[in-house]
Amino acid sequence: MNLNALYKLAYGMYIIGAHKDGKLNGQVANTVFQVTSEPPTVAVSINKGNLTHEYIKASRAFSAAVLCTATPLPYIGAFGFKSGRDVDKTKGVNFKIGQTGSPVFLDHATAYLEVEVGQEIDAGTHTVFIGRVVAAEVLTEDPCMTYEYYHQVKRGTTPKTAPSYIAKEKGGEK
């Protein structure tokens, strides 16, 4: 078995926004995908240890901003490699409060969605949140960043808490 095959799966790069008791947070995710078209339904896989997980569970909603290829690595790093428990991720970035109350992070975003969570699937280390799209806008026609582009062109890395992390000894993150 060669788990590098998992690197062949294609994803985008998203900033997931969520809120709880007036507090706001965001994190990078790559596993956002549509599960049905009628009604428009989207899922995301979030690590149970993440603050965003706690906020989505509490508010039963999240936003997903689709990042463009030009997104600077430090922007991704600020959302992806730091915890909202230690830093306020809304500082110095542009966002609006969406109709679900979730922060929608607007920098480098080509589009965004807001989702009201209908189902939570326990997938071990992660929860898959599934819900209906209640807001959606296209912001620019800039090309969207793929996970492959992030790794190969931007030379980005993956935190251990990501669904798509593959340990070095198993062939990943060389």
Add this chain to the structure above:
Amino acid sequence: MNLNALYKLAYGMYIIGAHKDGKLNGQVANTVFQVTSEPPTVAVSINKGNLTHEYIKASRAFSAAVLCTATPLPYIGAFGFKSGRDVDKTKGVNFKIGQTGSPVFLDHATAYLEVEVGQEIDAGTHTVFIGRVVAAEVLTEDPCMTYEYYHQVKRGTTPKTAPSYIAKEKGGEK
């Protein structure tokens, strides 16, 4: 709300293989994604009306072959716009029987996975099958086809039964 935002989500292009009572079938899917890394766990969203859905439910397993950008449209069309109830999709294509008993379709594949289904999530028109990766191989280093490439470069279309179908009146499939 502009549902074209859903087109900004990035996916790959996959041939899903499944079996039941010695019968084999395959279909195109774009919503294959990893949900956890330890253990390696993958999900796919399949329309309830599809024969592959019936086979995955019966065998509780599926394969996913990752298509390369060079995949000819007729190959995708044969798996994506025809039902295994009407035609034998294994005719004239290369495949092997994987360790789950699922057919693994090898033409134009850069990698494949086999998954033993652990959970089935009812998502209305579709079921999200989630399970552990039990086999995985990289076959080539050819670039993988993204759903965007399929639409923009290959000028491919989406059947109404796909999770990512957007009706014309809602801005999709122009």
